[in-house]
Amino acid sequence: MKRVKMTVAYDGTNYCGWQVQPNGVTIEEILNRELSRLLKEDIQVIGASRTDSGVHAWGNIAIFDTSARMPADKICIAMNQRLPADIVVQDSCEVAPDWHPRKCNSRKTYEYRILNRRVPFPSERLNSYFYYYDLDVEAMQKAADYLVGEHDFKSFCSIRTQAEDTVRRIYSLKLTKQGDRIDIRICGNGFLYNMVRIIVGSLVKVGCGFWKPEQIKEVLEARDRSKAGPKAPAHGLTLVSIEEEKELPDAIDEANGHWSYLLSMKEIKETGDARLTIRSCEEGGFDRLLLRLTKQASRNGAKTIHVCDWTGQLGEGYQVGYFSFHADETENGNAEDSELESMKNRWYWTRDEKLHPNSGDDLSEAE
Secondary structure: OEEEEEEEEEOHHHOOOOOOEOOEOOHHHHHHHHHHHHHOOOOOOEEOOOOOOOOEEEEEEEEEEEOOOOOHHHHHHHHHOOOOOOEEEEEEEEEOOOOOOOOOOEEEEEEEEEEOOOOOOHHHOOOOEEOOOOOOHHHHHHHHHOOOEEEEOHHHOOOOOOOOOOEEEEEEEEEEEEOOEEEEEEEEOOOOOOHHHHHHHHHHHHHHOOOOOHHHHHHHHHOOHHHOOOOOOHHHEEEEEEEEOOOOOOEEEEEOOOEEEEEEOOOHHHHOEEEEEEEEEOOOOHHHHHHHHHHHHHHOOOOEEEEEEOOOOOOOOOEEOOEEOEEOHHHHHOOOHHHHOOHHHOEEEEEOOOOOHHHOOOOOOOO
C-alpha cells in the first residue's frame, strides 16, 4: 500500500464544487470514478481544499492510498487520458504513508479576478467577475492592508461555517491592475467558508466609494458577518497553489488589540518542547487563545508545551479542551525567588500524549 499525492487543476464552471454531494457532479466524484477504473480498486481521494461550486483551481492537492503496482509518477499521465478536458492532473508522486494535506502547515494562495469595464468581454465571462462601475484600486489596497496579519475573521465568513475557531493569518493581500482587469491575490495559512469572496465583496464597496478604506478595520473588529460586504461571485475565484511549509519558524510573535503572545518552537526538533508566553488577552478570550496556540504547537510536533501566562489566569490543573496544565517546577526553579512572586514568571506545562488525533485541526473550508 502506498500513498499518492496529486496536484489537480480544473475549471469549476460545470461542477458543484470539490466535495462529493447528492445534488450534482463534483471534482472529487470524477477523480474517484476514474482512479477506481484505472487502478481496479475502490479509490477515495482526500482534497486539501474543498472549493465551492464554480470555483476554479490551478493547484489543488489530493491524496489517496492504493495497492496498485503502477508507479505514482505515471498515474497523472494515465489519468489525463481519461479525465474530461476541464480537469487535469498536473503531477503525481508518492509521499509518506502518514502525510496528510490538511494536517501540515501550508500557505494557500487564491486569486480573484474582476473585469472592470463598461461592457463584458465573452472570453472572460467564466473566470472573472464583471463589474461596470469604475473601481479605485488604490483605495481598495489601503483597505486590504488592514486584513494582513493574524486576526479573527468572523466578519468575513459565512454564518454556515463549521470552524470552531475563526482566527486565521493572512501573509499578503495584493491588488494589481492590468488594462481592464483587477487581480486580487491573497495568501494565508487557511481560509474560512467563503472568506475570500466576502473579503472581495467588501473591497469592492471601498472601490466604489461606498466605504472608506478605514471601514474595513471596523468590520474586522466587529466580528459580525452582517457588517461585511456581499459575497462576490464564485466564478471569479481560483485556488492558485497550496505550498507545504517544510521548516518551522523559530518563533511566532503576534500582537494586536485583542491578544499578544510569543510562541517559540526552535526546540521542538531536538527536545519536543515548545514555549508559549501569553503577554495579554482580551477579556473572555483567554481559553480560546490558549487552546488555539496549544493545538498549533502540538500540530507542529511539540510533545510538551510550557506556558508562561502574564495575565494571571493559568493555574494548577487548569483545563482547556483536552489539555490540562500543571505547575512547571523545573522552569520555576530556575527563576529567582523574587521573580516567582510575580505571575509573569510562573510557568505551567501540558503534554500531548497523542491520545487525541484531532489535535491537528484543518485550517481550510470550502471557498
